Amino acid sequence: MEFIKMHGTGNDFIFLLDLDDKYIGQESNLAKKLCHRRFGIGADGIVLVRKSAVADVKMVIVNSDGSGANMCGNAIRCFGKYVFENNIIDKEIITVETGDGVKELELKIDSEGKVETVKVYMGEISFDGSLIPLKNKEKLIDEDIVVNGKNYRASSILVGVPHTVIFVDDENYDVTEGKYIEKYELFEKGTNVNFVKVIDNENILVRTWERGAGATYSCGTGCSASVVICNKLNLTKDKVNVRVPGGQLRIELEGTSIYMIGDAEFICSGKAY
Structure with a gap:
């Protein structure tokens, strides 16, 4: 399989283009194999680029131990640069479907057509203990x-x-x-x-x-x-x-x-x- 490796402030990811869903069901095993820093490529996680019915494109993140993640701020900045510079999406404001809902990215493009920075709407915050979730506790603040x-x-x-x-x-x-x-x-x-x-x-x-x-x-x-x-x-x-x-x-x-x-x-x- 072909891959691209990226990082956001040192948080590194292996990107796999999966617009035809050929890796569905294999995500966990792929992450554990590819992310191993001795026997694989080495990364904190893998990111799959897929089609979306509710946004411009879909991002699927799997941690290096094979567990899923709903959202990752560094990964989604890399994701924005990836889909723009690989001509998957040709817009400076992009919507991305994630496990935490649809996120909006605002890309700052330099004079050479490269993504310089990415501004990400990270979503709403919650201190609700039932959502975090905390065991038998309404919230945990200080x-x-x-x-x-x-x-x-x-x-x-x-x-x-x-x-x-x-x-x-x-x-x-x-x-x-x-x-x-x-x-x-x-x-x-x-x-x-x-x-x-x-x-x-x-x-x-x-x-x-x-x-x-x-x-x-x-x-x-x-x-x-x-x-x-x-x-x-x-x-x-x-x-x-x-x-x-x-x-x-x-x-x-x-x-x-x-x-x-x-x-x-x-x-x-x-x-x-």
């Missing part, structure tokens, strides 16, 4: 939880997928602690975990442990969730620069809506056997 005998001050939110935000003082915090928090009994379907250091009211640092992928260089929904929580706790304004190990994103809040702005890059293309 509360203590104890995992593996260690205390964490945590807040949880749904931004297409569940995210938990924990504030830290050290930007080199051991993000692998997220693997225990991810599977903590309070989170009925697991959670992504974001360790956040606030620099000032317009700048934060975020390191993310992703459910199904582990520690990643960037997580778009995680950055979005982190800014929402920071803003709710009056730690930042509603327009924030977010630095991650793989680069920087811009998150803007408008009421209950979230917008993410960032770039996306091609890495390579080839054939997988």
